[in-house]
Amino acid sequence: MIFRQLFDPTSSTYTYLLADAGEAVLIDPVFEQVPRDLALVQELGLRLVATLDTHVHADHVTGAWRLHQRCGSAIGLSASAGAAPVDRPLHHGDRIAFGRRHLEVRATPGHTNGCLTYVLDDASMAFTGDSLLIRGCGRTDFQQGSPQQLFASVHEQIFTLPDGCLLYPAHDYRGITVTSVAEERRFNPRLGGAVDVGDFTGHMNNLHLPHPKLIAVAVPANLRCGRPEGDELPLDTPAWAPLTLRFSGVWEIEPMALLEHAVDAQIVDVREAPEFIDRLGHLPGARLVPLSQLPQYLPQLDRERPVIAVCRSGVRSAQACVLLAKAGFGQVANLAGGMLRWNSEGLPVAADSV
Structure with a gap:
């Protein structure tokens, strides 16, 4: 299996490429990074079969629609998000196949009501979006967020994975790339150790964070799966020569x-x-x-x-x-x-x- 972790420095977003037997999926693609992602897919001789967003992002616009237009990849997103056009409205327990491998869909709402975690078939790695970050988690104060729901999601759907399962978040603002179930279960200051739902709720309700700078642009665009108004695609190649x-x-x-x-x-x-x-x-x-x-x-x-x-x-x-x-x-x-x-x-x- 091919696995690559890609990074967008503007939004500190990680995009993940997984591929097997010539078929690939991209998790959390970023609109501006589509030319980079397509270049990698092309160089590795892959066919992009699907893009999968972990949730409706508030800090960047997804590249899902742009990639769909360029190479026909299916757009996958939680059915609970209410976005369109989505080729594969995803539900808890669904499977996304690529080559001989697949990802299991786990519903992990709480940061937003449409958050998903994607778990590789052998439970060796999982892609948690903002539901669980490295020594942290996503906020719960907008987009139908709920600290009680997020606490349950993490403990029931992520912390129940094997200790050695590697966890890959949608963001990290310190440049850390990966963690594990065992580490987060023990060391996550918000959700690990002896923290209970009351501790967690009290903490999350008193963060008092400013809203993301791009929320007014990103959320409406992501409810369209990154489709620009007017359906105009940016040029992926310069106009002066092929x-x-x-x-x-x-x-x-x-x-x-x-x-x-x-x-x-x-x-x-x-x-x-x-x-x-x-x-x-x-x-x-x-x-x-x-x-x-x-x-x-x-x-x-x-x-x-x-x-x-x-x-x-x-x-x-x-x-x-x-x-x-x-x-x-x-x-x-x-x-x-x-x-x-x-x-x-x-x-x-x-x-x-x-």
């Missing part, structure tokens, strides 16, 4: 696409001078700027025109793309496979001197 986003965060352009768009771009070859005129040659019109000299060369580049970085195999040029992006260049791409790929496809090269 590009592919790699999971590394670097945009790539295929050799044939570059051949078609080269006239509109600035081509920067970041190899060393002897390589520029070796047997691989270089792209017609390319400028030689060794990677070590690129920072000093930036003022000579036109920030209004696309920049294509090139090297022998695509490794150094990928680093150049990162440097260019950090310097504020908004239209940057790496030549996929570098000059090796360009030559293997029999595309035109120049061999003139530097």
